[in-house]
Amino acid sequence: MSAPYSPMQAIDVLDTYFIENRSRILDIASFLDRIDRHEGVAAAKADYRYQALQTILRLLSASETGRTKAIQMALSDPSTEPLDSALGLRAYGAWDGSRP
Amino acid sequence: MKVIDPHIHMVSRTTDDYLKMTISGIQTVCEPAFWAGYDRGTAASFRDYFQQLTVVEPARAARFGIKHYCWIGLNSKESEDLALADEVLSFLPEFLDRPTVLGIGEVGLNKNSRNEIAVLEKHLEIAVARNELILIHTPHLEDKHKGTRIIMDMIRSEPRIDPARVLIDHAEEHTIGEIKDNGFWFGMTLYPNSKGSPERAIDAVEIFGTERLCINSSADWSVSDPLSTLKCANEMRRRGHPEAAINQVFYENPKSFLSQCPKFQAA
Numbered sequence: 136m137s138a139p140y141s142p143m144q145a146i147d148v149l150d151t152y153f154i155e156n157r158s159r160i161l162d163i164a165s166f167l168d169r170i171d172r173h174e175g176v177a178a179a180k181a182d183y184r185y186q187a188l189q190t191i192l193r194l195l196s197a198s199e200t201g202r203t204k205a206i207q208m209a210l211s212d213p214s215t216e217p218l219d220s221a222l223g224l225r226a227y228g229a230w231d232g233s234r235p
Numbered sequence: 236m237k238v239i240d241p242h243i244h245m246v247s248r249t250t251d252d253y254l255k256m257t258i259s260g261i262q263t264v265c266e267p268a269f270w271a272g273y274d275r276g277t278a279a280s281f282r283d284y285f286q287q288l289t290v291v292e293p294a295r296a297a298r299f300g301i302k303h304y305c306w307i308g309l310n311s312k313e314s315e316d317l318a319l320a321d322e323v324l325s326f327l328p329e330f331l332d333r334p335t336v337l338g339i340g341e342v343g344l345n346k347n348s349r350n351e352i353a354v355l356e357k358h359l360e361i362a363v364a365r366n367e368l369i370l371i372h373t374p375h376l377e378d379k380h381k382g383t384r385i386i387m388d389m390i391r392s393e394p395r396i397d398p399a400r401v402l403i404d405h406a407e408e409h410t411i412g413e414i415k416d417n418g419f420w421f422g423m424t425l426y427p428n429s430k431g432s433p434e435r436a437i438d439a440v441e442i443f444g445t446e447r448l449c450i451n452s453s454a455d456w457s458v459s460d461p462l463s464t465l466k467c468a469n470e471m472r473r474r475g476h477p478e479a480a481i482n483q484v485f486y487e488n489p490k491s492f493l494s495q496c497p498k499f500q501a502a
Binding site: 140141142143151152203204207208210211212213214215217218219220221222224225226227228229230 | 314315345346347348349350351352374375376377378379380381384385407408409434435438441473474475476477480
């Protein structure tokens, strides 16, 4: 007979996952610094994907739970009408309202 | 432990992967028809691919003691050419009759276009006429939420389709709730870099429960891992979930959904 399930405490979650998530945040910081180091930084920062990153970083630091869904929705196409054609189109990871 | 991978593209994997999977406990796999990484030019290409899925791949898997099943359909990325789609759909029934074909899939939407919707409607008509199980592909990234809603509206408007016989795949945090509320099964895909991680998948198990959930690797020709279901099971284990719950998610759940097709027998 297996032992009864005892869910982790919040401090257990912190203990288990802190180091790997510290590393992930540093990867994001390094990615943003990499953009800063290269020519054309102004154009990159004006790009809708960079702007989307800024939006979701704000959502990441929000105090309320539900951050994951909020970030998913912030990156999603909010429209409801089908596209006339998908020819030549692909997904980019963030919604650009100026694209078809 | 025994695991069923309900969504993996073995035509894109090496024979070594079959060996790794079978010695690790993955001895039943299901392979949906999908996009090859390029658009096929003729219906004959699809016919050859369906032959590979229904004859060649089950034989290759059997050499390693793995049961190989598949789903047949025209993927949404190749649905813009309606004439080609009609030609491919005309010979789907021939392949759906084969002994290892579980139903129609993976079909759905990619960029949520009118032609993709038209081709999905035709797949649904075939499914209704033949009472087939359906495996739905939902769009990637920014198109997923909109596409999932369009797909669910289409299926719900066809009262002859029982949502319990439909699995909506590649679900994520922003689509799971509505999929479950509408009575469908949902799939979560473990895909390094672009889809879900084991940690996020088990977060979803903890938030949404273990009912009507199947977790898959969707391993294919891109960055992916045919053992990711086992790694995800291990993530559930390290959080202290009981073995019975882990077995439910990674073996009993896919077995329950897939066994609605009488051809399916889990190893």
